[in-house]
Amino acid sequence: MTNGIEPASGWVRKFRGRMLGVTAAFWLACFVGTHIPASRLVPLGVKDKTLHLSGYAAMAAMLAATMWAYGWPRRKRLLGAATMIPAYAALDEITQPLVNRCADVADWTADMIGAAAAVTAFETLILFVNRRQNAGSP
16 A cells, blocks of 8 residues: 655655745745835735735645655644744734734734645645545555
């Protein structure tokens, strides 16, 4: 029986260092972006909660994929995401008043909804692919 898409083999092993670098750079860029003083923000024409939801969905998906690429088992990935993302989002919100922006529980909530949706989608995809590959095995 095959173990499905194995992170420790093939192309994943080759690119996981780059995945980690891109994920870290994206998280840093998001942190910098959320700490631009309010007076310097350029209107994007997108609602603030939509930015939070989509931004944290992207961050969470990248984190989940990177943890998977490094061979973290599902439970460890879920625990990692469930601790790292809320802590990071709280730090992000708590430090925004330092640059004359508002800390907002509703923003944090949108962050969590986006992150939970992305991690759920990623883990469901991994389960589906693994089950499909295992079903075709002798």
